[in-house]
Amino acid sequence: MIEFDAATVTAYAARDGGGAPDDVRTLLHPVTCRLVERRVAVIGANGSGKSTLARLVNGLTLPSGGAVRVDGLDTARDGRAVRQRVGFVFSDPDAQLVMPTAVEDVALSLRRLPLAAAEREARAREILGRFGLADRAETPVHALSGGQKQLLAIAGVLATEPTVLVCDEPTTRLDLRWRTIVDDLLDGLGQQVLHVTHDLDAAARADRVLVVDEGAVVHDGDPAEGVARYRALMAATAGCAARSAATR
Numbered sequence: 001m002i003e004f005d006a007a008t009v010t011a012y013a014a015r016d017g018g019g020a021p022d023d024v025r026t027l028l029h030p031v032t033c034r035l036v037e038r039r040v041a042v043i044g045a046n047g048s049g050k051s052t053l054a055r056l057v058n059g060l061t062l063p064s065g066g067a068v069r070v071d072g073l074d075t076a077r078d079g080r081a082v083r084q085r086v087g088f089v090f091s092d093p094d095a096q097l098v099m100p101t102a103v104e105d106v107a108l109s110l111r112r113l114p115l116a117a118a119e120r121e122a123r124a125r126e127i128l129g130r131f132g133l134a135d136r137a138e139t140p141v142h143a144l145s146g147g148q149k150q151l152l153a154i155a156g157v158l159a160t161e162p163t164v165l166v167c168d169e170p171t172t173r174l175d176l177r178w179r180t181i182v183d184d185l186l187d188g189l190g191q192q193v194l195h196v197t198h199d200l201d202a203a204a205r206a207d208r209v210l211v212v213d214e215g216a217v218v219h220d221g222d223p224a225e226g227v228a229r230y231r232a233l234m235a236a237t238a239g240c241a242a243r244s245a246a247t248r
């Protein structure tokens with residue numbers, strides 16, 4: 001369970017690109033909600049604050065005010081325990097694949113388990129098999145396709161058996177075939193998944209949708225209503241942009 005308790009995020013912004021950082025900018029206005037649903041989607045415009053919200057969940061970003069808890073653990077106070085519970089998948093798998101080959105990368109995720117090296121490698125191969133990557137175990141990571149890399153990144157995160165998976169636009173860089181594969185994988189997981197996405201079909205399949213606009217959660221609840229709210233926001237923004245272009 002993920003709890004936001006009046007969680008806010010602010011950042012300092014230097015004036016005139018330098019000097020004393022004297023402007024405080026609110027990236028996320030107070031968010032209060034208790035997420036217990038298995039599939040929660042977060043949608044919103046570019047730069048609206050979705051990733052900021054997502055990063056709060058595993059403590060990559062700490063709240064400037066209020067609190068965020070996962071299974072009752074405070075992200076600021078119990079950061080290590082939270083990170084053991086919350087897996088994080090980025091849109092760019094290259095951001096999280098660090099070892100030369102697929103099997104070594106999954107084995108690295110298992111490093112905290114009390115296993116001998118051979119056992120760890122066997123476990124890593126078994127995990128690769130579960131994700132349809134058995135025949136890619138020795139493949140250099142750089143030689144994998146974008147879809148295979150994302151699958152490998154997710155396999156590595158799930159190897160640690162998190163109770164919550166936060167995915168920040170995991171399918172943005174994928175073609176339709178790989179997007180379907182990754183979506184099906186995420187849909188079938190037993191874990192709670194917080195899915196930041198621009199894919200409105202994926203959002204509509206969620207149990208609950210949060211819509212973020214200019215750093216505020218402006219909708220929290222029904223997926224269809226959330227998608228409609230997002231479409232309306234986008235239409236209004238596009239209308240403003242067209243009017244301002246016409247008067248130029």
Ligand SMILES: Nc1ncnc2c1ncn2[C@@H]1O[C@H](COP(=O)(O)OP(=O)(O)OP(=O)(O)O)[C@@H](O)[C@H]1O
Pocket residue numbers: 011012027044045046047048049050051052053
């Ligand atoms: N550490 C930071 N310091 C200052 N500003 C930041 C910081 N992190 C994010 N921002 C700003 O906060 C705003 C929200 O960023 P965020 O990455 O959360 O948006 P997003 O909705 O995930 O966007 P996108 O869909 O483009 O990934 C942006 O204007 C971004 O530039």
